[in-house]
Amino acid sequence: MWNPKRETMKREELEKMQFLRLKQTLESVYQLVPHYRKKFQEKGVEPGDIRSLEDIASLPFTIKDDLRDNYPYGLFATPMDEVVRIHSSSGTTGIPTVVGYTRGDLEVWSEIMARTLAAAGGNHESVIHIAYGYGLFTGGLGVHYGAEKIGGTVVPISGGHSKRQIRMMKDLGTTLLACTPSYALQLAETIEEMGVDHRDLQLKSGVFGAEPWSENMRRVLEEKLPIDALDIYGLSEIIGPGVSYECMAKDGLHINEDHFLPELIDPQTGEVLPDGSTGELVITTLSKETLPVIRYRTRDITTLKREKCSCGRTHVRMDKVSGRSDDMLIIRGVNVFPSQVESILLNMGKTEPHYLLVVDRKGNLDTLEVWVEVSEEMFSDKIRGMEELERLIHEEINSILGVSAEIKLVEPKTIERSQGKAQRVIDKRKQ
Amino acid sequence: MVNQISVFLENKCGRLVNVCQTLGRENINIRALSIADTSDFGILRLIVDQPERALSVLKEEGFMAMETEVIAVEIPDSPGGLADVLHYLEEAEINIEYLYSFVEKPAKDALILMRLDDIEKAKKVMEEKGIPLIGGERIYSL
Secondary structure (H helix, E strand, O other): OOOHHHHOOOHHHHHHHHHHHHHHHHHHHHHHOHHHHHHHHHHOOOHHHOOOHHHHHHOOOEOHHHHHHOOOOOOOOOOHHHEEEEEEEOOOOOOOEEEEEEHHHHHHHHHHHHHHHHHOOOOOOOEEEEOOOOOOOHHHHHHHHHHHHOOOEEEOOOOOOHHHHHHHHHHHOOOEEEEOHHHHHHHHHHHHHHOOOHHHOOOOEEEEOOOOOOHHHHHHHHHHOOOEEEEEEEEOOOOEEEEEEEOOOOOOEEEOOOOEEEEEEOOOOOOEOOOOOEEEEEEEEOOOOOOOOOOEEEEEEEEEEOOOOOOOOOOOEEOOOOEEOOOOEEEOOEEEOHHHHHHHHHHOOOOOOOEEEEEEEEOOEEEEEEEEEOOOOOOOOOHHHHHHHHHHHHHHHHHHHOOOOEEEEEOOOOOOOOOOOOOOEEEHHHO | OEEEEEEEEEOOOOHHHHHHHHHHHOOOOEEEEEEEEOOOEEEEEEEEOOHHHHHHHHHHOOOEEEEEEEEEEEEEOOOOHHHHHHHHHHHOOOOEEEEEEEEOOOOOEEEEEEEEOOHHHHHHHHHHHOOOEEOHHHHHOO
């Protein structure tokens, strides 16, 4: 454990600390960020009205559009001469969002990433291979800071050139891999293709984030690489990677609660949900200087668990993100998350998770095609066997999602491989 | 016993050509082939002169390919020739997954390739009935 004093803090003390930091954050945004003052006033609340952590429910939410509308620096609470770094999230829907950091913010980021990597078994002896993209994306540099902080040997290889990545991992004795789960899978496949023996690799664990992934994907990665595969979570609007991380118990991701205050809400009504419910994660930053964010709607669907973890950490855990309200497809009125399809395919125990959902509309009816790449395990040289497979996938999807899909078996490597975030959906209704 | 290569192909232009070009470039000769297909995909089954090399070059090219064992029997190229063989298999309750044939040069006998659910049992039956099984080596070098 990197910082046992903080990571195992008693709930009571932790909540006291959270409340003090919340008050400071609220005062600061109210004084320094016109957007927040206006929104607070519209709701008729002032920082002084917040007398407990629960009172936060009376504050307005912040959404991604607020960051876009205030592009680039409108939400910054520090003068620009204190801002030492800019990152930006990919503007898939138009205007990108820009986030800023003071030196203090970068220090916090390093700290929480140090905790993340230590929880994955990282230490000063680790050789840490960072195959997240470097640049405006927060993945590369975020992990980088944590890796340097714990004193590991950092290999800032960034994404791409998979064969070279494998060679370097082998030659340098990499022990810890950090990248997106889809890229980890691609690396695992490249290892197989190159015929590299796992005994020639020193790899022990991996921290994978920036896109949601399932328990089944964990099983595949742990088997293929073979390593402990851990989920890490974060978003640039909050800080980047390091908001929460899994420990070796692999039973939820510990949210760094001394820096981030989590809530769970009903995405439809905005009401705060009781513990144990599934809903959308909302985060308020408690120590951010340049870009404090109040009740940010992450759009990530999860569950919060407050029971103590077997690792001894007291910070609340969130389940692996099971979907994004953004990614949610509504097909014939039914909510569908691509991650559900991934779980189904992997649960069938036969397919590698290379799949694509193609949604279209014919007449007034939505259609769903699920393309699945044929893997070694599922290939039969009998037509009957292949048709049986199609039928099974069709039935599983129908029973779990409640939507009928046309299954299309495709040849290996037909579906485009990504080095960043995986594209799992083509929605032709929007084109 | 004969080693057959099966390849998964999507029903789209150029896929069969790609397989044949890949094998041609590697100097691998196709002895017999059959395609089974649905509207979406097909399974190409090949008898080639170098099955192991064919499997590895096809996989390198990114095809989903596998090796399966089939048996080859030689039957007289005359009416009723195949019926006898099928009858013996039926009697012994051996299921035929699929079969295809090719004619030897010069065309005196026909060769039938069969994928069966119980190859060992089929070998015994053929032996008892005096129907010659053709080994891989001979088929590959035809």
